[in-house]
Amino acid sequence: MTTQFAALAWIMGAAAMASDFGPAPVTFYKDVLPILQRKCQTCHQPGQIAPVSFLSYEGTRPWAGAIKILTASGQMRAWTAQISERTMCSVFC
Secondary structure, three states: OHHHHHHHHHHHHHHHHHHHOOOOOOOHHHHHHHHHHHHOOOOOOOOOOOOOOOOOHHHHHHHHHHHHHHHHOOOOOOOOOOOOHHHHHHHHO
């Protein structure tokens, strides 16, 4: 019984100490990529309308500053606008 109590106390102490170190660090593939997949990759992938690809860390990292500025200012967000083919052609053709 004493051994079980000691083990439980050790586990609880270790858990308490781990929480003192703060949250786990943010990682691209675990934390950022799922957001990009939901919000950005419809357009930001090869063969789509956006000029850059956000499929990998290597392709996305150079654009991190621009992503931060454009999403914070509301200039770039999940695409919800209904653009006609004529408008698209006048912009991109």
